[in-house]
Amino acid sequence: MVDHDTCHMAFCLDSARRRLLWGDHFLGDQVQDEWRSTGDAGGSAVVVDGETGGICRITTDGDTNDAYRIDWNDIRSLHMDQRVCLECRVKAGTTDSLIYLALWKDGNERIMFWKSNVDTNWQIFTQNGGATTDEDSGVAVDTSYHIFRIMCHTHGSNHIHFYIDGTETSNSPVSSNLPDDAGDELEPYLWIRTAENATKSMDIDYVVVSQDR
DSSP states (O other): OOOTTTTTSOOOTTGGGTEEEEEEOOOSSSOOTTEEEEESTTOEEEEETTSTTOEEEEEOOSSTTOEEEEEESSOOOBOGGGTOEEEEEEEESOSSEEEEEEEEEETTEEEEEEEOSSOSEEEEEEEETTEEEEEEEEEEOOSSEEEEEEEEEOSSSOEEEEEETTEEOTTOSBOSSOOOTTTOOBEEEEEEEESSSSOOEEEEEEEEEEEEO
16 A cells, blocks of 8 residues: 655545545456546456455457556546655566556656566656656566555655665656646556467556545
8 A cells, every 4th residue: 555654644534635545456346437448359357356355357358469458537637746656566467468557648648667578677667748768677577466656756856756565666766757747637557468469467456546635
């Protein structure tokens, strides 16, 4: 879960008036209404109750470059200048798929962990107006669950910290090519694509978002 001390504000009922906290543990029998699940025909995003208390399993169809994702259903309300924080616990089904774990406006404005189908390490990535910063996290890709956290900070100059399993990655924080403070409205975006004629999947245990109100 989000570490509110690390976010510089302890959580309590009083602070709830000043800080947004939203999360999904994927309990029940379907993806909740906040999410949109979309992609190439034959892909899916389904809730699996029997694993780790409930997960969302995203699966592509079996044709090369087929992709599938979940994102918020155009609820674009997250902002760099409100110190947005995204945390998710994710397991890649294989190491040879393409994956984005992102705060996303569009293909020109985004913050994310990502990997290509050939990367051996997770990458950390920021983009503003199409200009990008793309760095190696130093953390190897595998098929176990890991906790990924993106934390936007505004003290001093704006910058973004990237953590995997509570440890800050190599080349973090990033202070270049950050989405605009107020103009870029972001949302969670979790995406997978296959690079071969085979289905690929990833399991999402939970997603949590916090930010200043």
